[in-house]
Amino acid sequence: ADLGLRAEEDIWTRWSFMWRNRKTILGLVGSRCKVCHTPQYPPQHVCVNPDCGAIDQMEEYPFSYRRGRIFNYTADMLAASIDPPAIHGQIDFEGGGRFWFDFTDCTLDDLRVGMRVRMSFRKKYYDEKRDICGYFWKAVPEKEG
Structure with a gap:
């Protein structure tokens, strides 16, 4: 890619981040609320459904x-x-x-x-x-x- 002037900052891939988030990035795995079954990507700890808002009630949910x-x-x-x-x-x-x-x-x-x-x-x-x-x-x- 021709990054031109947008490439002033040298942004490099942080392998620790990639490893921790490998399912999310490589597998397109998000989360789904166990309470209301609302899927979301990227995975979250709090349900995005405004009628639910459950905390830490998520299961893996593949989108790929x-x-x-x-x-x-x-x-x-x-x-x-x-x-x-x-x-x-x-x-x-x-x-x-x-x-x-x-x-x-x-x-x-x-x-x-x-x-x-x-x-x-x-x-x-x-x-x-x-x-x-x-x-x-x-x-x-x-x-x-």
Whole structure:
């Protein structure tokens, strides 16, 4: 990615953080409240459902194989991206849960609110100084028809 002026700060991957959060990052595992069954990503200790608010009553909840629909989206020509423009938006998962993801395998013109997506584990960035690729989940629009 051409990071240009946005790369003044040398941000490196903290491996202790990656290890502690490996299920969340690599597996796209969030949490679901045992009281009201509200799923959420990333995992939380307090339920996001305003009618519940249970504390430490969560179980692991995988999102990686769940389909979703586009809630909103945008393109950013200034954000650091391997393939500009950076296209990202919020995905509403079937069964509940919403999170902000990058899109891949599409252009901005291919997208529309309500379109079905699936998740795919893809390259997020490349750190040239350390020769490390970072990966995360991206939303892939499903072809209609």
